[in-house]
Amino acid sequence: MGIFGEYYVNMMNEKIFVTRSSMPPYEEYIEAVKPLWDSRLLTNMGKYHAELEQELKEYLDVPELSLMVNGHMALELTIQAMGFPEGAEVITTPFTFISTTHAIVRNDLKPVFCDVKPEDGTIDEAKIEDLITEHTVAIVPVHVYGNVCNVEEIQRIADKYSLKVIYDAAHAFGVTYKGKGIGNWGDASVFSFHATKVFNTIEGGAAVFGDHRLYEKLYNLKNFGIRGEELVTEVGANAKMNEFCAVMGLCNLKYMGRAIEQRKVLCEEYEKRLSCISGIRLFKTKLEMSRNYGYLPILVEDNYFLNRNELYEELKKQGIYARKYFYPLTSDQACFKNKYRDADLKCARELAEKVLVLPVYEELHKGRVENICEMIEKIV
Ligand SMILES: *Cc1c(COP(=O)(O)O)cnc(C)c1O
Numbered sequence: 001m002g003i004f005g006e007y008y009v010n011m012m013n014e015k016i017f018v019t020r021s022s023m024p025p026y027e028e029y030i031e032a033v034k035p036l037w038d039s040r041l042l043t044n045m046g047k048y049h050a051e052l053e054q055e056l057k058e059y060l061d062v063p064e065l066s067l068m069v070n071g072h073m074a075l076e077l078t079i080q081a082m083g084f085p086e087g088a089e090v091i092t093t094p095f096t097f098i099s100t101t102h103a104i105v106r107n108d109l110k111p112v113f114c115d116v117k118p119e120d121g122t123i124d125e126a127k128i129e130d131l132i133t134e135h136t137v138a139i140v141p142v143h144v145y146g147n148v149c150n151v152e153e154i155q156r157i158a159d160k161y162s163l164k165v166i167y168d169a170a171h172a173f174g175v176t177y178k179g180k181g182i183g184n185w186g187d188a189s190v191f192s193f194h195a196t197k198v199f200n201t202i203e204g205g206a207a208v209f210g211d212h213r214l215y216e217k218l219y220n221l222k223n224f225g226i227r228g229e230e231l232v233t234e235v236g237a238n239a240k241m242n243e244f245c246a247v248m249g250l251c252n253l254k255y256m257g258r259a260i261e262q263r264k265v266l267c268e269e270y271e272k273r274l275s276c277i278s279g280i281r282l283f284k285t286k287l288e289m290s291r292n293y294g295y296l297p298i299l300v301e302d303n304y305f306l307n308r309n310e311l312y313e314e315l316k317k318q319g320i321y322a323r324k325y326f327y328p329l330t331s332d333q334a335c336f337k338n339k340y341r342d343a344d345l346k347c348a349r350e351l352a353e354k355v356l357v358l359p360v361y362e363e364l365h366k367g368r369v370e371n372i373c374e375m376i377e378k379i380v
Contacts, residue, residue, distance in 0.1 A: 061181030071192025071205030279304025
């Protein structure tokens with residue numbers, strides 16, 4: 001039965017997952033894709049692809065944007081587009097989704113893992129300079145959970161050593177910092193529109209940047225380098241977004257304001273209640289940023305009644321499927337066979353042991369959030 005007794009599961013007999021994909025009203029989507037049955041233009045940078053690129057540029061407040069088949073390919077191709085020499089070093093963080101690290105490794109570059117900060121989980125900018133060598137070419141930080149990195153200090157370091165900065169902004173859709181879209185920092189930023197993200201196109205993603213030459217480069221990389229019926233100018237991959245996904249994006253985008261408002265109410269309820277519990281810690285967000293309320297990560301500290309894994313199991317017994325994002329660290333994953341075990345990642349390892357992401361999505365009932373908080377409070 002578990003430590004929370006017959007608290008929830010037997011009352012509701014319903015499962016609550018960490019997230020639930022946003023979808024527009026059915027009729028609205030069906031109406032919007034109807035023209036595709038006449039045109040039969042299902043992909044290859046069609047009308048809706050162009051419309052969504054335009055609307056997202058405005059929404060994200062960025063000068064240039066290239067839509068992609070998913071967030072991972074957006075990151076992998078953006079790194080490729082920079083043309084770094086094989087084997088060069090890229091400073092990044094292990095406290096992220098595996099995609100960040102894979103995008104570096106799959107470009108034949110060497111990830112150099114930097115520790116993160118305990119207060120928000122973003123890369124510890126004070127530790128970056130010590131990791132720079134003559135082989136370093138770039139920094140790939142992550143706005144993890146939508147928490148904004150110290151973009152100013154990262155840029156200062158990048159300028160000093162002539163490094164490129166590519167942000168993994170997969171969690172930061174719609175986040176602003178100092179009144180500007182978060183994608184305006186660094187040489188480029190990458191967003192994910194995966195079904196589980198705040199904004200989705202089913203699968204999808206985008207790279208944003210200031211330099212129009214990068215748009216042309218990414219266009220080649222996402223479409224085989226085809227530049228004419230009989231002309232291929234580059235060895236590109238295929239990473240185009242299709243028209244059905246683009247229409248999904250256009251429909252979902254209309255509801256973003258409301259979606260973020262709904263998430264905000266839930267996150268504020270969680271934060272109000274959980275911040276009073278000793279042993280439960282919340283991440284800090286910068287004052288000058290706006291949030292998208294995509295995730296509600298908590299840290300289960302040593303003075304809490306249970307450890308993180310125990311709390312995870314107890315919630316699960318009640319039908320609450322919280323997630324250990326991000327555990328293990330990407331640097332510790334099986335595919336890397338202990339190659340990065342010696343990296344100094346004390347804080348990242350600690351966060352990975354303590355973090356638990358609680359359910360947040362638009363239609364999650366506020367009463368359920370209260371139930372979850374009560375469960376976490378009750379055993380203290
Ligand atoms: C989701 C995610 C990605 C990859 O995005 P996909 O659209 O799933 O390919 C990359 N980085 C982070 C941090 C993510 O959470």
